[in-house]
Amino acid sequence: MPGAVNDLVIVLTYYSPYVSGLTNVARDVAEGLAARGYRITVVTSQHDRRLPVEDAVNGVRVVRAPVWTRMGKGAISPLFTRLAIREARTARVVNVHLPMLEAGVVAWSSSAPVVATYHCDVSLPPGALNTWQHMVIDRSSQMAMRHSTAVIVTSEDYARHSRLWTSIQPAMVAIPPPCRPCGGGTPTYRDGHGFHVGFLGRIVEEKGLDYLVAAFRAMDDPDARLLVGGDFANVAGGSVVDRLRADIDGDRRIRLLGFIPEEKLPDLYASMDVLALPSVNAFEAFGIVQVVAMRAGVPALVSNLPGVRIPVLETGFGEIVEPRDVAGLHRALVRLKEGDALPPDGMRRAADLYDIDTVIDVYETLFDKAASGSRNYGR
Secondary structure (H helix, E strand, O other): OOOOOEEEEEEOOOOOOOOOHHHHHHHHHHHHHHOOOOOEEEEEEEOOOOOOOEEEEOOEEEEEEEOOEEEOOEEEOHHHHHHHHHHHOOEEEEEEEEOOOOHHHHHHHOOOOEEEEEOOOOOOOOOHHHHHHHHHHHHHHHHHHHOOOEEEEOOHHHHHHOOOHHHHHHHEEEOOOOOOOOOOOOOOOOOOOOOEEEEEOOOOHHHOHHHHHHHHHOOOOOOOEEEEEOOOOOOOOOOOHHHHHHHHOOOOOEEEEEOOOHHHHHHHHHOOOEEEEOOOOOOOOOOHHHHHHHHOOOOEEEEOOOOOOHHHHHHOOEEEEOOOOHHHHHHHHHHHHHOOOOOOOHHHHHHHHHOHHHHHHHHHHHHHHHHHOOOOOOO
C-alpha cells in the first residue's frame, strides 16, 4: 500500500504481558513476523497502568490506550478506537482480533485490507446486561468480518459450531495457533514419584477446574499430585480461586502454584505426567497449552468441545471427556496413569502439525496476499 509505514497493524483488547490463549497467538504472530523483518504495530488497551502507553517489545511497536473502566472481561477506553483507526491508516494490512467491541468500527474505517482473527464466541453468565453485551459484541464481530478479506479461525471444527458460522464461512481460513515448544526443563515442581496431573491457565469459571479437582480427589492414591498453575490475581472478568480452595478442602496432594513466569514453564511441563484442560464452555476454542504439553512429551486430557478436541483427535496423544463429567475425568486419569493406549510418536505428531515456524509461514503468506489484494487464500 503506497505510503504505508507498517506492514501489519494488529488490534486487540489485551496484549502481552497479559496472558491468555488469544494474546499469546497475537504475540507469537507479531514477534514471529517482526523477526522476519516486518514492521509491526500492536494497538491494545493499557490493562495495567504501570505499562507505558507506547513501547517496543521484541521488535514490535506497542501502543496502549488508557482504560477508563471495565465491563466484565472488556476494557472500556474512549481513546482505543481512535488510536486503532489512526494506526490502521499507516498499514498495508490490519488484523483485528475478535471478539472485540470496537472491531466493527475499526474494520469499517480501515482503508487498508482487513484480516479478522475470530478466536471464540463471547460467553458470559446469564443476565440482562450480559445478554446485551453478547448482542453488541456479536454484531461488532459480524460487521468486522463483512469488511474483512479473510477470517482466520483456529479450526473449522470450532467455526462450524460457532453461533457466527454464517459470517465466518464465506472468507474462512483455518490456521492452528502458533505453539512454542517448551521442553528441556527439570521437574522442580514434582513432589515424590507419584502420578502428577498438571493444569496451566487462568483460574476462571470456564476452565472447569472444580470438576478436575473432584475427579482427582476421587483417586485413591496418596502419592498422586495435582499441580494447578495460573494467574488468579489479574484476571479479566474475575477469578474463582476462593471457590477452588473450598473444593480442594485441605487436600495436601493439590497445590495452587499461582502465576508461572515464562522461564519456569519448561520446569512445570517436565513435572507433569498429564496435562488436564477440563474446559466447560465454548469460550475455549483450542487450548494452546495442550499442544505445548504434547510437544514436551506430556499427553493431554481435554473436554469434548469443538476445537479443543482437535489436537488429541489429530495426534491420538491423550484422552477426550465430556465437559463437566467428573466420573469420566476420573476414569481418564486412571487410564492415563497406566499409559498403555498412548501412541509412542505422539510428541512427534504434535511437533509436525503445530510447528511455530510452519504456522508463521502460513500467516505471512496470508497477510502478503491480503496486502496485494488477492483473495486466493488456499494453503
